[in-house]
Amino acid sequence: MTDAFMYVNGSAGTNSTCDNNLQEFRKWNIVPRMLVDASHRNLKTTLFGVEYPSPMLLAPIGVGGIVHTDGELAVARAAKTVGVPYIMSTACSRSIEEVAEANGDGHRWYQLYWPRTNAITLSILKRAKENGFTALVITLDTMLLGWRPHDLETVYLPFIHGVGIQVGTSDPVFMKRFNLQPVKGERPKWPYEPKQEDAKCANGDEEAQKMSMLGKAWLGECNSSKFKTWEELKFLKDNWDGPIVLKGIQRVADAEKAIEIGVEGIIVSNHGGRQIDGAIASLYALDKICQSPTISAAQKSGKLTVLFDSGIRTGSDIIKALALGAQGVLLGRPYMYGLTIAGEKGVEQVLRSTLADMEVTMGLAGYKNVGEIQGKRDEILVKMDM
Numbered sequence: 001m002t003d004a005f006m007y008v009n010g011s012a013g014t015n016s017t018c019d020n021n022l023q024e025f026r027k028w029n030i031v032p033r034m035l036v037d038a039s040h041r042n043l044k045t046t047l048f049g050v051e052y053p054s055p056m057l058l059a060p061i062g063v064g065g066i067v068h069t070d071g072e073l074a075v076a077r078a079a080k081t082v083g084v085p086y087i088m089s090t091a092c093s094r095s096i097e098e099v100a101e102a103n104g105d106g107h108r109w110y111q112l113y114w115p116r117t118n119a120i121t122l123s124i125l126k127r128a129k130e131n132g133f134t135a136l137v138i139t140l141d142t143m144l145l146g147w148r149p150h151d152l153e154t155v156y157l158p159f160i161h162g163v164g165i166q167v168g169t170s171d172p173v174f175m176k177r178f179n180l181q182p183v184k185g186e187r188p189k190w191p192y193e194p195k196q197e198d199a200k201c202a203n204g205d206e207e208a209q210k211m212s213m214l215g216k217a218w219l220g221e222c223n224s225s226k227f228k229t230w231e232e233l234k235f236l237k238d239n240w241d242g243p244i245v246l247k248g249i250q251r252v253a254d255a256e257k258a259i260e261i262g263v264e265g266i267i268v269s270n271h272g273g274r275q276i277d278g279a280i281a282s283l284y285a286l287d288k289i290c291q292s293p294t295i296s297a298a299q300k301s302g303k304l305t306v307l308f309d310s311g312i313r314t315g316s317d318i319i320k321a322l323a324l325g326a327q328g329v330l331l332g333r334p335y336m337y338g339l340t341i342a343g344e345k346g347v348e349q350v351l352r353s354t355l356a357d358m359e360v361t362m363g364l365a366g367y368k369n370v371g372e373i374q375g376k377r378d379e380i381l382v383k384m385d386m
């Protein structure tokens with residue numbers, strides 16, 4: 001379990017990007033206003049024409065099977081119960097079909113790690129569409145996995161033991177390549193013990209060797225492949241009927257490029273500092289991006305939706321990100337800790353607490369709804385030198 005915790009909690013290199021993410025939130029501070037009636041508050045937010053109960057979504061986080069036997073199914077169920085949209089990851093330890101079933105009539109988006117092989121991409125997009133995923137999130141910052149010293153030192157790589165590759169092992173096109181039948185959704189072993197799995201491989205355990213081969217092939221498809229470029233996005237636009245959101249934008253020029261090529265949204269994110277060590281805080285990037293006149297005009301006209309993640313821990317953090325210009329935020333690691341401790345109920349508790357914190361803080365600051373906060377940077381916040 002220590003290794004699983006280190007995997008989830010860990011970041012790239014010296015953790016400096018992850019530290020920067022949290023530090024930047026401390027620099028921005030809320031200036032409350034008094035004697036306005038905020039007795040009745042609501043957090044309702046509309047994204048891509050759909051009204052959600054709050055501006056919070058669940059970030060796509062793969063390999064849930066390393067921390068809880070129910071993995072992403074528990075997350076999908078809790079998300080539905082609380083009404084928070086769940087962005088399912090391509091690195092999930094459950095299949096698209098299983099996650100959709102667990103999520104029922106909840107809101108769900110699909111996050112794509114973009115396979116090298118077009119036929120596999122098309123198969124995944126088809127499955128996502130058929131299973132009720134409404135928006136497509138394309139992660140741009142993980143064309144290969146970051147340099148994560150702890151995972152490297154302990155050789156903690158769940159995928160090579162078959163955990164987090166279930167979108168692949170349940171896909172008919174991917175599995176056909178190996179003359180294997182797709183597996184409907186495999187229940188990952190838990191507690192996941194890489195040392196035991198290594199021993200099985202070393203002892204020639206056939207199943208363990210098959211999983212290792214499939215894990216490497218899936219990672220080769222999705223996360224250590226040829227880098228994709230702006231030009232190739234047309235392929236996804238042509239093959240996805242619904243909003244497309246680019247995740248991992250940190251530069252104003254890239255955000256403007258997103259508008260130019262006609263995608264519907266961006267997620268300002270640095271993957272929780274897990275990819276590049278020594279990078280800017282994601283909240284710093286958010287401010288720069290939303291201060292661009294081109295971006296804010298596109299936001300106002302409804303052409304571009306700006307979402308944010310990397311560092312959201314509390315209700316105040318959500319308020320700060322909204323005031324800086326985000327229209328919604330993704331909660332990441334905190335819900336994984338809830339999942340680890342208490343499965344579905346643990347995730348539910350984290351979601352409810354974070355939203356209650358936001359609602360209380362919003363009221364105390366003198367605001368009744370998200371519309372009064374979103375983009376009101378200079379009215380609500382001041383930046384302190386630290």
Ligand SMILES: Cc1cc2nc3c(=O)[nH]c(=O)nc-3n(C[C@H](O)[C@H](O)[C@H](O)COP(=O)(O)O)c2cc1C
Binds near residue numbers: 059063090
């Ligand atoms: C264990 C773990 C696995 C992740 N897996 C994915 C993934 O499969 N796809 C993706 O787009 N982002 C992934 N992320 C990044 C999150 O979506 C999100 O950007 C990040 O957690 C935000 O940082 P924070 O949790 O520190 O707030 C992962 C993050 C963690 C911690």
Ligand SMILES: O=C(O)C(=O)c1ccccc1
Binds near residue numbers: 091142145159164274
């Ligand atoms: O660990 C991660 O951050 C991540 O995004 C990922 C990528 C590929 C497989 C599993 C997780």
